Amino acid sequence: MPDPSVADHRRRVEQAITPLAPVELPLAQARGRVLAADVTAVLSVPPFDHSAMDGFAVRAADVAAVPVELPVAGVVAAGDPVTPLEAGTAIRIMTGAEVPPGADLVVPFEWTTGTDPVRVLQTAAAGRHIRREGEDVAAGEVALRAGSVVGAAQLGLLVSTGHASVLVHARPRVGIVSTGAELVNGSVPDSNSATLAAAAAGLDADVACFGPAPDDPDGFLVQLREAAAVSDLVVTTGGVSAGDHDVVKAALRDVPGFWFGPVAMKPGRPQGFGVLDVDGRQVPVLCLPGTPVAAYASFLLYGSRAVAALADPGRIEVRLARLAVPVQAGDRTVLLPGVYDENGHVVPLPGHAGHSQRLLATAEVLLVVPPREQEIPAGEAIEVLSL
Ligand SMILES: Nc1nc2c(c(=O)[nH]1)N[C@H]1C(S)=C(S)[C@@H](COP(=O)(O)OP(=O)(O)OC[C@H]3O[C@@H](n4cnc5c(N)ncnc54)[C@H](O)[C@@H]3O)O[C@H]1N2
Numbered sequence: 001m002p003d004p005s006v007a008d009h010r011r012r013v014e015q016a017i018t019p020l021a022p023v024e025l026p027l028a029q030a031r032g033r034v035l036a037a038d039v040t041a042v043l044s045v046p047p048f049d050h051s052a053m054d055g056f057a058v059r060a061a062d063v064a065a066v067p068v069e070l071p072v073a074g075v076v077a078a079g080d081p082v083t084p085l086e087a088g089t090a091i092r093i094m095t096g097a098e099v100p101p102g103a104d105l106v107v108p109f110e111w112t113t114g115t116d117p118v119r120v121l122q123t124a125a126a127g128r129h130i131r132r133e134g135e136d137v138a139a140g141e142v143a144l145r146a147g148s149v150v151g152a153a154q155l156g157l158l159v160s161t162g163h164a165s166v167l168v169h170a171r172p173r174v175g176i177v178s179t180g181a182e183l184v185n186g187s188v189p190d191s192n193s194a195t196l197a198a199a200a201a202g203l204d205a206d207v208a209c210f211g212p213a214p215d216d217p218d219g220f221l222v223q224l225r226e227a228a229a230v231s232d233l234v235v236t237t238g239g240v241s242a243g244d245h246d247v248v249k250a251a252l253r254d255v256p257g258f259w260f261g262p263v264a265m266k267p268g269r270p271q272g273f274g275v276l277d278v279d280g281r282q283v284p285v286l287c288l289p290g291t292p293v294a295a296y297a298s299f300l301l302y303g304s305r306a307v308a309a310l311a312d313p314g315r316i317e318v319r320l321a322r323l324a325v326p327v328q329a330g331d332r333t334v335l336l337p338g339v340y341d342e343n344g345h346v347v348p349l350p351g352h353a354g355h356s357q358r359l360l361a362t363a364e365v366l367l368v369v370p371p372r373e374q375e376i377p378a379g380e381a382i383e384v385l386s387l
Pocket residue numbers: 178179180182183188189190191192193237238239240241242243246267268269270288289290291292294
């Protein structure tokens with residue numbers, strides 16, 4: 001049996017995940033969140049016909065021939081109640097004020113003497129300088145589509161269309177559990193927790209780190225359960241290969257539904273995955289290799305899609321980029337640090353060393369080079385993972 005492919009392992013992970021229910025949030029808490037449903041306008045924008053200029057509300061028919069003089073019957077400003085406009089008269093009107101019933105034209109002050117009676121010197125067709133109720137958004141229309149990110153402009157539109165709260169996708173809680181005696185005793189700094197926490201936070205997840213856990217299965221399980229109790233996804237690193245102290249594998253290998261084994265990829269060959277029952281809640285646990293480059297690459301391949309599958313399966317996407325140069329493929333998927341060139345094509349960085357954190361830190365993407373017998377030609381589009 002060949003090792004499962006990257007696509008096989010992605011399927012294994014994604015099939016086990018149930019999306020979280022969307023949440024209704026007050027607008028003050030909704031900034032940056034993603035709409036889970038179309039939003040229909042309750043109020044029209046503008047909410048009523050209003051003047052776009054300071055001037056005089058008139059009947060267009062009364063000023064069809066200019067100059068013409070009209071008595072001024074009143075004044076109306078934004079927020080004032082309005083009275084109907086009698087034929088043959090004008091009402092002084094301020095920008096934003098409701099247009100009096102009967103008026104169908106606003107002549108700006110600059111086209112008049114501004115006096116009472118007012119002499120109108122210039123005219124225009126009916127409708128000029130009036131912003132009609134609902135001309136931007138009519139009540140009942142879709143104001144924002146599902147999938148929109150709630151930013152400053154969207155918040156303004158939500159308020160204008162009469163909303164105080166909005167339905168958004170849940171923000172998954174991701175718990176990270178690093179493992180290894182060398183991390184617990186400080187002989188190796190825990191870089192995976194920092195990298196994965198940043199990567200998960202960049203995916204709009206709420207992140208908490210629980211490690212480092214020791215190399216004994218019972219101690220690890222205590223920390224794993226602590227993490228799972230408050231997480232929608234747990235990501236562990238380390239302890240999944242074939243060593244004497246591979247704690248994650250030892251602790252979970254016999255839990256029903258857990259799988260550990262090699263995936264046809266490099267780096268990141270040893271992987272694991274399963275679902276933990278936490279008081280009836282099913283919490284997916286993604287077990288990544290400990291080697292820092294392998295851990296990050298594996299998180300980008302599987303963890304980021306698991307976060308999307310929890311929040312909004314529609315958000316799972318594959319980004320493609322064209323190769324600027326031919327690339328040697330292997331018998332399994334190879335992940336190569338790369339950068340974009342000036343044409344938006346990708347180039348692997350020279351000096352590739354599979355485990356170099358320094359090289360990874362200079363890259364913009366990881367090229368996901370699929371297994372193939374021949375070289376992959378320049379110009380072909382392949383998947384890339386943004387760093
Ligand atoms: N006999 C075999 N040995 C190994 C195999 C194999 O198939 N057979 N696979 C190798 C591959 S490939 C990888 S990748 C590693 C993965 O091993 P583990 O997931 O068990 O990881 P550890 O042994 O715990 O650690 C590996 C390495 O990474 C360092 N590490 C771990 N966690 C962190 C962290 N949070 N921050 C920074 N560095 C970390 C750790 O100190 C080790 O140096 O297994 C190979 N072996």
